[in-house]
Amino acid sequence: MLAEDYKQKMLSMLNDNKTYLPIPRDPTSRYQRTNNEFAKRLLNLNLIDKQTATRLTTYNAICPRIYGQPKAHKPNVPLRPVVPNMTAPAYNLSKFIGKIIQNSIDSPYNIKDSFTFCNFICSVTLPPDYILISLDVISLFTSIPKALVTHNIITQWEKIKVNTNINLDLFIEIAEFCIEASYFKYNEQHFQQVFGAAMGNPLSPIIADLVMGTLLDTVTQSLNFKPPFIKKYVDDLLLAIPESQIGHVLETFNSYNEHIQFTYEMENNKRLPFLDMTLIRQENQKIQTEWYMKPIASGRFLDYNSFHPLHQKINMAKNFIRRVDKLSTHLQDADKARIIHQQLSLNNYPKPLRNRLINRRQENIITLQESSDENLKYTYRSIPYIPYLSNRIDKHLKNEYKNIRLAHRNIKTVGQLLTKVKDPVPQEHQNNVIYKIPCKNCDACYVGMTTNMLKTRISGHRTYYNTWDKLLQQGYNATDPQISSLKEKTALMYHSITQNHRFDFHQTKIIDRHDKPHALPFIEVCHIANTENSINKRTDTEGLNTVYAGIIHTIRNINHNKTDKHKNQYATTT
Missing domain, CATH: 1.10.10 (Arc Repressor Mutant, subunit A)
Structure with missing residues (x-):
């Protein structure tokens, strides 16, 4: 898809003012404040513990960026709106409420996986003159009214309250907030989703499951026949009906709610694709299956020559x-x-x-080996895949640490090759990062980390500089206690004061990032150890294991050799 076509489709979708409305400013601070108030209320009412309250509280939320996911199997390739909510203010609160609802749902319609469904459908014998039909909701997530969600929570409250101490009124208040706090940015414009649920909100698939379960309970009672079975996978339904009742079935489903509308697909020559199978109705009304791949599928998966273990x-x-x-x-x-x-x-x-x-x-059935020690709890971690080195680390850890389980991940992904369609987050608004600031007066640089927004951390460095400037204007010098105490604040200030140098905050660069804040200190140590002319304190790297120190030393030598090689090539050509 061409960039211009993509942009036109996104703008056309966002022009639907029944679902999306442009808003004049970024509401992140307001939603973050409300989210934190809910966390505080739950803690004060002793409904959650302090650790949970800390997890639900956020201080560094960033406005989500929407992107469109092409539906290549549909005519004209429409876009599916996706709003990744990982940085949104109510992300953890949505997960918290969603988990409570999810633990309360035990729908008989849900399909666990393809293998379980295959075993079920192959045991079914349809009544005479019955056929298979699949129903699909048109844009389920953006079609769910908030009032319908509230109604479903109330009707299912007897099941939900078993899994929470929160009362009904407060629970609905939180759930409605998590739905209402659906907003995003596209093309430098902020939008509010005023109807439906956002794909990317962790609460959305759970309330969709809740709504669909209630819908099926209601609709099946309105049909003038009893289906032998109804199976559901997200918004895809499979049921067996008399061939003469197709119109009645579609009308009944579409009459449940004006916003939730269905399309259907009938058997073709007694064959119907569903999930990753083709269902084949036999002459005796039994059903058999074949593995199925959509016609648009390329058939490509993990290539044998790819850079993977x-x-x-x-x-x-x-x-x-x-x-x-x-x-x-x-x-x-x-x-x-x-x-x-x-x-x-x-x-x-x-x-x-x-x-x-x-x-x-x-x-070829893959099974996990059970430990002989039943009390041994496994710790699962992933490491980048580097041929030979990763395997050696894996082998060493298995021998020395029986409770460690490693997975190898590829640091080069397909996503790196594709055009980025989301609006970029400005560097100063990013958090959980490792950054580097160069000195204006020499080759030195400072490596730091922050879990806050980068602009907040840089503002802290500037504050120390401002204090230093004020002390100098008042006649203090570097040997005075006032400036000496300031010198011990950070390695950056130590270098600045002792050398009378200044750092160029405008040239700050993010050199690494990680979603898990607890991993940042270790990553920072590695970057400090691998950065030439770093002015960070020696104590910053003293805790680095000798194994990693050796690896970093090797990497540094490789980088040196590459640099020298490039210099020699340049000298030769000039």
């Missing part, structure tokens, strides 16, 4: 083989093998490996 590629292939094998009850083994060979070959898996995995597919 070998065991991840093998496990991916095993999982794919298992899906084709278990979800294709209508196919013979030879047909399953043909599909597997075709797809794995497309992703460059060698033929001997394909044959071996197919022949041993009954052994």
Whole structure:
């Protein structure tokens, strides 16, 4: 999709003033204040503990940025609006309320996974003249009225209150706030979502599940027949109905609420795609299945030549083989093998490996090894995948720390190759970052970290500078106690005062970031150790393990060699 087409589609979608309204200013501070007031109220009423209150309280919220996800399988490729809420003020509060509702929902319609559904549907025998039909809600999340959510919470309160001490009025007040606090920024303009729930809000899929469950309970009682079964996966429904009742079924579903409207898909030659299967109705009204891939799918997954650990590629292939094998009850083994060979070959898996995995597919079920020590609690961590080095670290930790479980992640992702469609967050508004400030008068630099917004941390550095300037204007010098105490505040101030240098705050650069604040101190130490001319105190790196110190030393030597090589090439060419 061309950038101009994407922009036009986004603007056209946001021009729907029944769902979105432009607002004159960023409401983040207001929502953050309300969110923190709720956390404080819950704590004061002894409904949550202090640790939970701290988790629900936020001080560094950032306005979310919307982007459109193309629906490539739909005509004209419409966009699905996604608003990532991780930085929004009410994100953790939405997760907190959502978890309470989720623990209270035990819908008989929900599908756990494809394998469970496959076992169920293959055990079904439909009545004579019944066919399969799938129903799909048109834009479910943005179609859910807030009043309907409130009504569902009230009607389901007997189940919900089992999982919380919060009273009904306060619970509804919090839930409504989490829905109302749906806002975002696009193309330098702030918008408020005035109807429906935002995709990207952790509460949205849960209230959608709640609403759909109540909808199905109500609608099934209004039908003039009793469906043998109704199964639901998010907003996709599967049910069996008499072929003559299609119009009645669609009308009944669409009459439940004017905003929640359904489209349907019938069998075609007794075949109907649903989830990642094709359902095939037999002459005896029993149902069999085949593994299914959408026509628009490229068939590409983890390529055998990709930059990933070998065991991840093998496990991916095993999982794919298992899906084709278990979800294709209508196919013979030879047909399953043909599909597997075709797809794995497309992703460059060698033929001997394909044959071996197919022949041993009954052994390919991945199971976790149970520890002999039942009291041993595992700690799960991920590390970047670097050939040889990551494997050695993994092996060392397994031998020395039995409770550590490592996963390797790729530091090069597909997302890095694609155009960024979200509005960028200005550097000064970013938090949980490692930053570097250069000195104006020498080659030195200062490496720091902050969990607050970068502009707040830089403002702190400027405050120390302002205090220093005032003391100098009053006639104090570097040896006086007033300036000496200021010198001990940070390594930046120590260098500035002892050398009479100034740092260039306008040239501040973010050199790393991490979503988990507790990881920042370690990352900062590594950057300090790997940064030449750093003026940070020696004590900042004393706690760095010798293993990491050796790795950083190696990386620094590699960087030196590259720099020297480039200098030599430049000297030769000039």
